[in-house]
Amino acid sequence: MITFILRRLLMLVPVLVGLTVIMFAIARLLPGDPVGLAAGPNATAAERAALAAEFGLDRPVWEQYGTYVAGLVQGDFATSLLTRRPVAADLAAYLPATLELVLAAMLLAVGLGIPLGLLTALWRNRWPDYLSQVLAIGAISMPRFFLGLLLQLCFAMWLNWLPLAGRLPIIVFPPDPITGFITIDAALTGQWDVLRTALLHLLMPALALSLSPLATIMRMMRSSTIEVMGQDYVMTARALGLPRHLILTRTIARNAVSATLTVIGLYFGWLLGGTVLVETVFDWPGLGLYATKAILSQDMMPVIGVALVIGLLFVFANLLIDLAYGLINPKVRYS
Amino acid sequence: MTQRRGRKAPRSFPRHGVRHVTHAFNISRRGLLAMAGAGLASATLPAALFAQQGRNILIIASGQDIPNFDPHVASGYSASFLMRNVYDPLVRVAGESAEPVPGLAQSWENSEDGLVWTFQLNPDAVFHSGAPVTAADVVYSFERALRLAKGNSWMIRGIVQPGQIEAVDDHTVRFTLDAPFAAFLAVMPWIFVAEQAQVEANLGEDDGQTWLMSNEAGSGPFTVERFQVGTMYYLARAENAWQPEGGNLDGVIWQIVRETATQRLMLQRGEAHVAVDLTSEDMDALEGAPGVVRVIEPEYRTFSIKMNTAQGPMADVNLRRAISHAVDYEAILASAGYAELMTGPLPNGIFGFDPDLDVPRQDLDKAREYLAQTEWAEGGLTLRMVHVSGLEQQRRWSLILLDNLRALNIGLEIQPLNWPDMVAACASPETFPDLFPVYQTANYGDPDNIAYAAYHSSRNGGWSNAVYANPEVDALIEAGRVETDPEKRAAIYLEFQKAVVADAPDIFGVLENRKLGLREAVQGYRFTPVASNAIEAWPLSL
Numbered sequence A: 001m002i003t004f005i006l007r008r009l010l011m012l013v014p015v016l017v018g019l020t021v022i023m024f025a026i027a028r029l030l031p032g033d034p035v036g037l038a039a040g041p042n043a044t045a046a047e048r049a050a051l052a053a054e055f056g057l058d059r060p061v062w063e064q065y066g067t068y069v070a071g072l073v074q075g076d077f078a079t080s081l082l083t084r085r086p087v088a089a090d091l092a093a094y095l096p097a098t099l100e101l102v103l104a105a106m107l108l109a110v111g112l113g114i115p116l117g118l119l120t121a122l123w124r125n126r127w128p129d130y131l132s133q134v135l136a137i138g139a140i141s142m143p144r145f146f147l148g149l150l151l152q153l154c155f156a157m158w159l160n161w162l163p164l165a166g167r168l169p170i171i172v173f174p175p176d177p178i179t180g181f182i183t184i185d186a187a188l189t190g191q192w193d194v195l196r197t198a199l200l201h202l203l204m205p206a207l208a209l210s211l212s213p214l215a216t217i218m219r220m221m222r223s224s225t226i227e228v229m230g231q232d233y234v235m236t237a238r239a240l241g242l243p244r245h246l247i248l249t250r251t252i253a254r255n256a257v258s259a260t261l262t263v264i265g266l267y268f269g270w271l272l273g274g275t276v277l278v279e280t281v282f283d284w285p286g287l288g289l290y291a292t293k294a295i296l297s298q299d300m301m302p303v304i305g306v307a308l309v310i311g312l313l314f315v316f317a318n319l320l321i322d323l324a325y326g327l328i329n330p331k332v333r334y335s
Numbered sequence B: 001m002t003q004r005r006g007r008k009a010p011r012s013f014p015r016h017g018v019r020h021v022t023h024a025f026n027i028s029r030r031g032l033l034a035m036a037g038a039g040l041a042s043a044t045l046p047a048a049l050f051a052q053q054g055r056n057i058l059i060i061a062s063g064q065d066i067p068n069f070d071p072h073v074a075s076g077y078s079a080s081f082l083m084r085n086v087y088d089p090l091v092r093v094a095g096e097s098a099e100p101v102p103g104l105a106q107s108w109e110n111s112e113d114g115l116v117w118t119f120q121l122n123p124d125a126v127f128h129s130g131a132p133v134t135a136a137d138v139v140y141s142f143e144r145a146l147r148l149a150k151g152n153s154w155m156i157r158g159i160v161q162p163g164q165i166e167a168v169d170d171h172t173v174r175f176t177l178d179a180p181f182a183a184f185l186a187v188m189p190w191i192f193v194a195e196q197a198q199v200e201a202n203l204g205e206d207d208g209q210t211w212l213m214s215n216e217a218g219s220g221p222f223t224v225e226r227f228q229v230g231t232m233y234y235l236a237r238a239e240n241a242w243q244p245e246g247g248n249l250d251g252v253i254w255q256i257v258r259e260t261a262t263q264r265l266m267l268q269r270g271e272a273h274v275a276v277d278l279t280s281e282d283m284d285a286l287e288g289a290p291g292v293v294r295v296i297e298p299e300y301r302t303f304s305i306k307m308n309t310a311q312g313p314m315a316d317v318n319l320r321r322a323i324s325h326a327v328d329y330e331a332i333l334a335s336a337g338y339a340e341l342m343t344g345p346l347p348n349g350i351f352g353f354d355p356d357l358d359v360p361r362q363d364l365d366k367a368r369e370y371l372a373q374t375e376w377a378e379g380g381l382t383l384r385m386v387h388v389s390g391l392e393q394q395r396r397w398s399l400i401l402l403d404n405l406r407a408l409n410i411g412l413e414i415q416p417l418n419w420p421d422m423v424a425a426c427a428s429p430e431t432f433p434d435l436f437p438v439y440q441t442a443n444y445g446d447p448d449n450i451a452y453a454a455y456h457s458s459r460n461g462g463w464s465n466a467v468y469a470n471p472e473v474d475a476l477i478e479a480g481r482v483e484t485d486p487e488k489r490a491a492i493y494l495e496f497q498k499a500v501v502a503d504a505p506d507i508f509g510v511l512e513n514r515k516l517g518l519r520e521a522v523q524g525y526r527f528t529p530v531a532s533n534a535i536e537a538w539p540l541s542l
Helices: A002-010 A012-029 A034-039 A045-054 A061-073 A087-122 A127-141 A144-158 A182-188 A192-229 A232-239 A244-273 A276-281 A287-296 A300-328 B029-036 B040-044 B046-052 B077-086 B135-148 B151-155 B184-190 B196-201 B209-214 B260-269 B280-286 B317-326 B329-334 B364-372 B392-406 B419-425 B447-455 B471-482 B486-503
Strands: B057-062 B091-094 B099-102 B105-110 B116-121 B165-169 B172-176 B222-228 B232-237 B251-256 B292-307 B339-341 B381-388 B410-417 B435-441 B506-519
Touching: A002 A012, A002 A300, A012 A061, A012 A300, A034 A045, A034 B419, A087 A127, A087 A182, A087 A192, A087 A244, A087 A276, A087 A287, A087 A300, A127 A192, A144 A192, A144 A276, A182 A192, A192 A244, A192 A276, A232 A244, A244 A300, A276 A287, A287 A300, B057 B077, B057 B260, B077 B222, B077 B232, B077 B251, B091 B184, B099 B105, B099 B184, B116 B135, B135 B151, B135 B165, B135 B172, B135 B196, B151 B184, B222 B251, B260 B280, B260 B506, B280 B292, B280 B506, B292 B392, B292 B447, B317 B364, B317 B392, B329 B339, B329 B392, B329 B506, B381 B392, B381 B419, B392 B410, B392 B435, B410 B419, B435 B447, B435 B506, B447 B471, B447 B486, B471 B486
Parallel strands: B057 B251, B381 B410, B381 B435
Antiparallel strands: B091 B099, B105 B116, B116 B172, B165 B172, B222 B232, B232 B251, B292 B435, B292 B506, B339 B506
16 A cells, blocks of 8 residues: 555656646747736836846746756745745645635535435435435536625625634634644634634635535435445345444445545545635635736746646545545555 | 734744734634624624724725735835835825825925935934934935836836935935936835845845845834735834824724625725725715715826827828727716716826817717828728726727727727736737727826826837837927926926827826725825825824
8 A cells, every 4th residue: 555655646746747847838828928017017128128037037948947847846936926925935825725615615515415415315216305406406506606695695794694704804813823724723722712713704615615516426425325225235234134224334325435535536626726716705815816816917937836736736635535445445455 | 023022033934924923913802702702793893893992903905915015126006005104205195186295304305407306304213123214224225126126116217326326414315316307206205215224134145025025124104013915914003103193093904805895895894994996886886875985086097098009000190080089988988987088198187287188079070081081081991909808897998999980980809808918919019909998007196107108109018108109209208307397397298298199199088086985984084196095094093
């Protein structure tokens, strides 16, 4: 298993190389004038040239690429052309917010989607099943930003139960970063008030983000459960008179979850790159907003940095999923 | 220093990118519980909580982050907000006519020939470190700005040379210019003074840029107390704030709120005292809202459609005149929300502006007369117009033009582009489209600013004036720069406006009004038509 993990980690190298090459190529192929934009309308030609030289943009592309990769190896993600801040500092500030949101959404999606999928399979072709089907279609097809706005309207404006936006009220400062996740850091440092406030802020955006994966996971779980329920070993277990709850949890659920795991892994990556609308609606200071702003101003270093980080996380998430297969089903062998 | 006083050594910035501090702003446990607990409504009402504590903290909702604090590097209105409150310039700008008022300098004088400017620094002025502000700091800051050639330094480039700024004594600074510059006092508010000793102690390899990016060395009325990138910036009243007069604020919070509708909501609910990015629709919705004051004021910000005077059919001045007379200016105005029509190239109300200028208004007979003098007497050509994709107002203008030009049998191909692609299109007359809508914000309150940026040929290739070049107009702009006698100067700008209108390089559009929302509780606010969204907090009270 160790060799499996090592081999998978080694495979990261070509993935990262590929990502940087593609992103660099895109950055160069795009029409536009990032230097002119960053230098401003009052810059002289000489100043534009100086700015390009400062950021190495006057060099051949392969040389720029070499410099970038050399920096990357040392953890330097280069500097934003527009804000002149190191991209690594920005990533450190924005990534935890996005990760916290995505993980909370996945937690909701998995935590609710799997049991609901099981239940609807058991109630197959009865009204709860039909109801869940309708709701699932609604959840998948409703745009997330719209759902976010509806939630805001309902829970923040009318009912006034939840805060409108942000990670914390502006007068509450987050705990010292240990993980960068406000909730976890608050729990670790025992600041329960902060934890509670942070969770309340997290609830709506996480819900808005989670509904579509929740519905997919639920439907996946339902169909694989139904499939497993027809298998011979389930019949055997029943014939042997094993208690119903044991058959359900040990035999059926375990086998049905494996198929759903793949979807969970894919969704994780998809959510990481797809939070931007929810982040905008809820003023969540995350990667999506950061990347969008950079893309719109053709500030390519932050864009490449974000793509790399998301690519990396995606690969890691899928590695974890692969490992989880083995935990759930010991018959899975890593090779 | 961003460090909270009495706390341990500063955390190095790039490590986390965010300076986190453990506790809330000395809020009692009960206060926090009230916010977080059952009374969830109050979870989003920090303004009320501050008020309960007897602390006057102004909350400004803005969509723009402040990624860089360096006064000689950063640009953009959010950075201007920080600089105007944390740093001091020699001269500040205030009032409805954007007059120069004392900043670090308590008085100044200009020599007869307009070449020598002497500033007397206020002897009370001190940096946040406690050190007095000296003439040497001023010289250092101006030279650093010129050396780095970033941020606002273009305003003094070619006007003030390094080596021509002298510290005569501790509190006297003298600038010796090569040629008079009429807008000298107007650009002074945008060059800020940093403490030489602090910057030099943190010089690094980049002239202190890394350090000043997230630390400050200013003398302004506020200090950067805490911030979280992308979320909020808290400026606290400097303990040794030396500025005379001023309001009762203990601090200012610049809160990043990306949606303008959310900004409006926060204003209505009293969660923010000022919202700076409101749209015309937001202003309509705020009409009659209890406790809210709407500020809708003309600012020196023009919105025009530039024409390709150098290449293609539009190089024919008669075609440009024909089009200028075909446009339905009332429709243009109506689609611009809170705005007023421009009369010629200069912003309404700025020094030298001629309200009686004879500018094109919709007149199809005249338009056809001009068209008859071109090789397309019957129309039959198609022009290309670009606009920033997603900017609804620019799209509407394109459609108005499409409709208006049909009357002349001229077709219009409309192409939405991203802003970076629009900028790239300005590089040469060949790539520049026939029609190009653009906003132009005055960075300082002087006609020289817009005149130079939008009509001087030295700006060709950049987006503010991609192609238009007329030696006569250039000469007038240059003459307006160096003329120090106000009467003669006004006459030069009159001539300038006439010359530009005759060339018809632009379809003169609108001055969009600045739209701010304030809570009634905010006292002492006075509108200034330059950078009014970079709120100066010192005079304000709650």
